[in-house]
Amino acid sequence: MSKPIENNMSTTLPEGILGSKSKTVNKRKKGTLKAYLYLLPALLLLGIWMYRPLLSTFNLAFYQWGMVPGTTPVPVGWDNFVRLFSSKDFGISVSNTIFYTVGLLPFSIIIPLFLAVATHNMKGKMKNVYRAFFFIPLILAPVSVGAIWRWLFHPSNGLVNIMLVKLGVIEKNIAFFSDPLFAKWLVLLITGWKMIGFSTIMFSAALTGISKDYYEAVSLDGANTLQQFKDITLPLLSPMILFMVTMSILFSSQWSFAYIDILTAGGPFGTSTNIYYEMYKYGFSNLDVGMGSAAAVLFFIVFAFIALALNMLSKKYAFYDN
């Protein structure tokens, strides 16, 4: 970009002006240096807190180590990966990770979209009251939420069992969190229930950014509510929808972690675990940081590809109203 100008200058301008040119270059250089100096603290912190652990993880995946000060990691080559693939719970945790990721999409996209649109046109205070209702689960601490759900679903004293028996839906009480049929669905439900509020707020915010003019224009043309939603709301929300899809896919395993830990501890017999919970178990319960790192490295690669794909998808399909 600057090439033709420079050439121009060097051929046509007299000496004195050339001198001032090198001054401006110096000035610019200083400016650039300043910019990088401003960036330096952020880069340093990013390096120390993000990239250093990342590289350590890649490194540790080839060692066996219990993280105890005074002990030396033993290099084991690809052993950790071999053990990972032969581990009983690894396969289950991968398929459960997919289960939670896909299962969370209705809670992070479809229901919140509906709630956001439904509350958007409300007038007065009720709009905020409703939105607060949806949002409250998100700000509750996962541990206390987990405890409450655990009481509700208690096999003998829990409200859910008592009601289901009274209503005649079931004959015998169900131990929800000890039953492989229910455990992972409940973890999914509770994680989803927590997530609805967040997505709803995001969609509501995006909705306020859509100009009312569009709706007025199409309603003059006789479009009904459904058509308005399909032709205006959806396309104009598409960047936010794709963003939420990305978030949901990449973070679903982390969001379900707390409930797996509190409600089922991965059980019964490992049927509700996911990859993050397994990583935590390898590293901090079995004190085998090598195997935890090996799992982390694999998932870093897999999720990096997913993130790239989603990014491309988002570039292709998101519609921005400029």
Place this chain on the structure above:
Amino acid sequence: MEQFKKRKGLFIAFFIAMLLVIFSACNTMPQSEEAASGSSNGGTTAQLGTLDPKNPTKITFYSYSLTYPSMKPGMEKLISDFNHTVGKEKGVIVEGVPDSDYQQHKADIAARKQVDVVQHTFPTLDAGKITLGFKAYEDVFPKDELEEHLVGISENALDLGRIDGKMYGLAFTFSTPIVFINGDLFEQAGLDPNDPPKTWTEIKKYALKIKEETGKDGFALPPDNGWITDGVLFSNGANILSEDRSEAVFANGETFEAIQIWKDIYQSGAHAIGSTTEASEQFMAGNLGMLVTSSALHSGMLDASKAGGWELYGVGLPQFSDKPSVPVNSGSALAVRPDSPEKNAAVWEFIKYVTGNEGYTTITSEIGYLPLRTDLADDPNYLKGFVDENPLYRVNLEQLERIRPATIWPGNYATEAFTIFTDAIVKAVSTDADIEKTITEAEDSINDLLN
């Protein structure tokens, strides 16, 4: 162009600088410090430093009992009693650190915090010895003092914490599984709580009777209990590990039979469903006839029965027909990792106190664990009065004669092996899965892991 090049140069310089920072930080990490642990004691003579009451030595005590509501006050009393008596006099301050799920001490050791004494469970003691840097008692405490202190504790109990001939844990809080009984539900079902069931066959009969008459669940031994299972299998003559602990040997006829009987009760409709925690909650709420669990929960159960207005009874672990049952121990050992002669002395004072007469009196009467110095139960100066008032402790003490340690899974893969074992038991008992196949598969995968 030139500017761009310069800018690019600058950028690359920054990038390289960043990489250097990252890598230099990285390199310091895996090499680790070898000096941290083995300075003063090469395993030969133990040195006790001198303590100074004016300038007390602080040690940390990581305890899971500090996280259970029914045990916390007792454990706090134990620590504070020490600090106010021996500790004050000799110059030691103990700080109790709650260690829920036995994870906190690992995290803190990894984070290089000071971790001196850990209330450590038995099944993973070997793994802890390898990965957490625990020291053998013989290496850090003087031999004659150690021998003198251990008099009065049964050799059986001391063996539990011995690995490869050295003591890496001194048995501390200790309990056996017993059957807690809700006397009121028994009476409502027309049963006599003073004549409780002794065999598994009777357990099933009683449980079904309770279910039939009261509508409440009759019995629970949750399959995810983690340690009582060992006792059930031992009672039927099965072993879990080979004698040298190098191989899992639990997939055999005795195990299959024991699990079949358990599964039969589980699926009879009279067995409470759910996890160990859920079954305890159910029993404490007065909705369960019999529960097999650690006698350590006695104080909590007693409070619940008083609050709910029912009587608490108990009996020993049931047996298979005429074979006497073999209870296992739950509970913990004290594992230590002092790192200086002063610490050796400070830790030793604390260990002597909590596993001495005063310590066990508090542990039994305030927390609910058994006195490892069993003579205290008949000593009017210490626990006789308490045990007479709470006859359930006799059940427990009688069982100590037949006790076998719960399995200590070997080495580095202890936690993984333990998980595979427990998962298989849960699956075999609580689902329709084929017992033989499930158990044999678990044995195979554990042996793959160990060899």
